[in-house]
Amino acid sequence: MDNKVITIISILFFFLSSCDNHNKENQFPTASWKISTFEAEGLNSKPFDDLLNRIANGVYGNVDQLLLIKNGKLVFDQSFTNDYEKISKGKSGVLGCGFATCEDSTIFGDYNYYHPNWHPYYQNQKIHTLQSVTKSIASIMIGVAIKEGDISSTDVRVIDFFEDYDLSMADESLKTATLENLLTMQLGMEWHEIDRPIDSTNTTGQLEASQDWIQFTLNQPMDTIPGTKWVYNSGGSQLMSGIIKKATGLYIDEYAEKHLFTPLGIENYHWKKTPTGYTDTEGGLYLEGQDLAKIGFLMLREGKWNGQQIISSEWVKKSVTKQVSFDKEKGYGYQWWRDDQDGVEIWACHGFGNQYLLVFPKFETIAVVNSWNIFDEETENILEATNTAVIQSNSQ
Numbered sequence: 001m002d003n004k005v006i007t008i009i010s011i012l013f014f015f016l017s018s019c020d021n022h023n024k025e026n027q028f029p030t031a032s033w034k035i036s037t038f039e040a041e042g043l044n045s046k047p048f049d050d051l052l053n054r055i056a057n058g059v060y061g062n063v064d065q066l067l068l069i070k071n072g073k074l075v076f077d078q079s080f081t082n083d084y085e086k087i088s089k090g091k092s093g094v095l096g097c098g099f100a101t102c103e104d105s106t107i108f109g110d111y112n113y114y115h116p117n118w119h120p121y122y123q124n125q126k127i128h129t130l131q132s133v134t135k136s137i138a139s140i141m142i143g144v145a146i147k148e149g150d151i152s153s154t155d156v157r158v159i160d161f162f163e164d165y166d167l168s169m170a171d172e173s174l175k176t177a178t179l180e181n182l183l184t185m186q187l188g189m190e191w192h193e194i195d196r197p198i199d200s201t202n203t204t205g206q207l208e209a210s211q212d213w214i215q216f217t218l219n220q221p222m223d224t225i226p227g228t229k230w231v232y233n234s235g236g237s238q239l240m241s242g243i244i245k246k247a248t249g250l251y252i253d254e255y256a257e258k259h260l261f262t263p264l265g266i267e268n269y270h271w272k273k274t275p276t277g278y279t280d281t282e283g284g285l286y287l288e289g290q291d292l293a294k295i296g297f298l299m300l301r302e303g304k305w306n307g308q309q310i311i312s313s314e315w316v317k318k319s320v321t322k323q324v325s326f327d328k329e330k331g332y333g334y335q336w337w338r339d340d341q342d343g344v345e346i347w348a349c350h351g352f353g354n355q356y357l358l359v360f361p362k363f364e365t366i367a368v369v370n371s372w373n374i375f376d377e378e379t380e381n382i383l384e385a386t387n388t389a390v391i392q393s394n395s396q
Contacts, residue, residue, distance in 0.1 A: 027072045028072075028297070028301075028305055028306040029072065029074075029265075029290075029294060029297065030263075030264060030265035030305070030306055031265055032290075033069065033072075033073060033074035033290060033293070034072070034073045034074065035073065035074050036070065036071070036073035036074065036075050037075060038075055038076070038393070041070040041071050041073060041075055043070060043075065043393045043394060044392065044393045044394075044395075045393065046392075046393075047388070047389040047390075047392040047393045048068070048076060048389050048393060050389070051066070051385055051386065051389045052066070052078070054380075054385070055080065055382075056080075059379070059380050060354075060371070060373075060379050060380055060381075060382035060385065061354070061371060061373040061377055061379035061382075062082045062084075062087065062371055062372045062373055062375075063080050063082075063354075063369070063370075063371045063382065064079060064080055064082060064120060064121075064128060064370040064371055064372060065077070065078070065079045065080065065128065065289045065368065065369070065370040066078055066080075066367075066368070066369055066386070067289045067290065067293060067367065067368040067369075068365070068366070068367050068390070069293050069296070069297065069365065069366040069367075070363070070364065070365050071364050072297065072364070074290070074293075077289065077290065082372070084099070084116035084120070084372070085099040085100070085116055086099075087375060088101070088114045088115060088116060088375070089101060091114045091375060092114065093114075094198060094199060094200070094205060095112075095113040095114055095198065095374065096108045096111065096112035096113045096114040096115055096118075096119075097112060097114055097115060098114040098115060099115060099116055101114075105117070110272045110273075110284075111208055111272070113374060114374075119353075119372065119374075120353065120370065120371075120372035121286075122270045122286045123270075125268070125270075125286075126268065126288050127268055127269060127270055127286035127287055127288055128286060128287065128288070128289065128355070128370045129283075129286050129351070129353070129355065129372075130283070130285045130286060130287060130292065130349075130351050130355050131283040131351030131352035131353060131355050132234070132237075132282065132283050132349075132350055132351045132352055132355075133285070133292070133349040133350065133351040133355050133356070133357055134237075134280070134281060134282065134283050134284055134285040134351070135234075135237040135240075135281065135282065135283070135335040135349075136295075136319075136335050136336050136349035136357070137256070137260075137285060137295060137349075138237065138240045138241070138244075138252060138281035138335065139183060139240070139319060139334045139335035139336065140260065140295070140298075140310075140311055140315075140319075141240070141244055141252055141255055141256055141259070141260065142154075142179070142183065142240060142243070142244070142334075143303075143311035143312065143315035143316075143319070143334075144255070144259045144260065144310065144311055145243075145244060145247055145248060145255070146312075146315065147309070147310075147311055147312050147315070148248075148259070150247045150248045151179070151243070151247045153179075154178060154179045154180040154183060155178055155179070155180065156178065156179050157175065157176070157177065157178060157179075158174070158177045158178065158179060158181070158182055158187075158239060158243070159174060159175045159177070161239075161242060161243045161246040161247065162214065162218060162239075162242060162246070164246075165214065165215055165218055166215065166218075167218065169218070169219045170218050170219070171221055171222040173188055173222045173225060173226060174187075174188070174189065174218070174222055174226075176225075176226055177226035177227075178226065178227075179243070180227070181226040181227045182236050182237075182239060182240070183323075183334040183335055184227075184230070184323040184324055184332060184333070184334065185230050185231060185232055185233055185236065185324070185332060185335075186226060186227050186228065186229060186230055186231075186324065187226055187231070187233055187236045188222045188223070188224045188225055188226035188227070188228065188229070189217075189220050189221070189222055189223070189231070189233055189235070189236065190220060190221045190222060190223035190231075191203045191204075191220065191231055191232070191233040191234075191235060191236070193232050193233065193234060194232045203220070203235065204234045204235070204282070207234065207235050207238070207282070210275075211275045211276070212274075212275065212276050213235070213238050213274045213275075213276070213278065213280075213282075214238060214239060214241070214242045214276070214278065216235065217235035217236065217238060217239055218239075220235065230324045230326075230332060234282035234283065235282070237281055237282045237335065238274075238278075238280070238281055238282045240252070240281045241274075241278045241279050241280070241281040242278060245278065251277075251278065251279050252271075252279045252281060253271040253279045256271075259310065260310060263305050263306070263308055263310060264291070264294045264295075264298065264305060264310075265291075265294070266287065266291045266294065268287075268288055268291070269285065269286060269287050269291070270285075270286040271284055271285050271286070272284030272285075283351070283352065289368045289370055290368075292357055292368050293357070293366050293368050295349075295357060296347075296357050296358070296359045296366035296368075297366060298310060298311075299316050299319070299320065299347060299359055300359060300361060300364065300366065302316050302317075303315060303316045315334075318333065318334055319333045319334040319335070319336045319347075320333050320336050320338065320347040320359075321333050321338075322338050329341065329343075336348065336349060337349065337350055339358070339383070339387060341384070341387045341388070341391065342388075342391055344360060344362055344363075344387075344391050345360070345361055345362060346358055346359065346360055346387060347359040347361070348383075350383075352374070353371055353372045353373050353374045354369060354371035354372075354373045354379075354382055354383070355369065355370055355371065356368070356369040356382075356383055356386065358383075358386065358387065358390070360390055360391075360394070362394075363390070363391075363394040365390055365394060367386055367390055369382055369383070369386055
């Protein structure tokens with residue numbers, strides 16, 4: 001084979017490789033998702049038809065949106081109409097005040113969970129409250145800060161980021177807690193959230209009623225050695241807001257806009273602020289459903305987006321690995337849940353009121369569920385139902 005033929009083959013190979021890489025880059029939905037169908041992506045639509053019928057019959061309460069991504073393409077996206085003015089009217093209590101119920105519904109500010117001006121959609125926009133899904137996205141920003149060199153590692157002490165706060169009430173054992181302990185919900189702090197009703201005895205309710213959320217959290221007693229016991233702790237998640245501000249000089253919403261939202265093409269969002277002006281990282285973010293799905297796609301692509309490494313692949317792996325195991329299938333990573341079902345690995349973000357981002361790496365599938373079930377109505381578990389529908393639709 002002469003040199004001319006070899007040169008032509010080399011050029012052709014380079015051209016084909018470049019086209020292949022270009023096509024892979026074009027798979028990223030920075031502007032919008034490519035549209036496809038169940039059939040085109042090899043999915044069985046019947047499990048979703050059944051799920052939709054049950055949603056329509058009110059089995060899962062107030063479901064606002066159900067979305068499905070397969071192979072990087074939007075296969076299904078349906079919104080449902082719920083009359084939250086009617087649903088919330090007459091509701092009042094620690095969570096807020098419903099439509100046409102209180103003389104002044106603005107006294108709760110952005111934290112009026114009952115009133116449709118603030119929840120589940122923000123000020124009549126398409127952006128939907130994510131609640132504790134926010135924690136998982138805040139965790140991504142910690143990963144960004146480590147990649148950017150703003151934070152050295154997860155071995156750093158939490159307390160070192162809060163030297164400007166009054167630490168006179170801080171327990172001695174808190175001073176040994178690391179960022180790793182915080183991310184895995186093993187801070188060692190006494191915190192009553194999922195073991196209490198939503199009333200004045202709930203520590204997270206007390207947090208949101210306080211004037212300084214970070215100081216409130218730092219003042220809490222410890223009940224075990226950091227790293228030894230898993231306790232769901234929204235105050236610990238709020239500390240991520242202070243950590244990013246101290247480490248980068250930017251509030252986490254500003255840092256996210258620079259390093260996450262802009263690269264992913266996320267333009268429309270709202271992120272609530274605490275009374276001291278810190279970004280609410282325990283539950284304050286609002287996004288559109290298709291933009292939330294981009295977060296799942298970033299994780300599926302090992303932290304890479306359109307040629308840019310947003311977070312390291314190692315951070316993705318640690319985030320979705322069961323750092324804490326609850327049973328054979330369920331566990332917790334870096335503010336991400338593992339909701340494995342029927343032997344299928346599921347990376348999940350959970351939010352109050354039934355908000356879910358679900359990633360099925362085996363199937364290259366992402367699901368988003370937005371709901372607002374906070375009105376004490378009995379409903380069936382849409383998380384398990386959605387997981388089942390995704391697994392069955394991929395198992396023809």
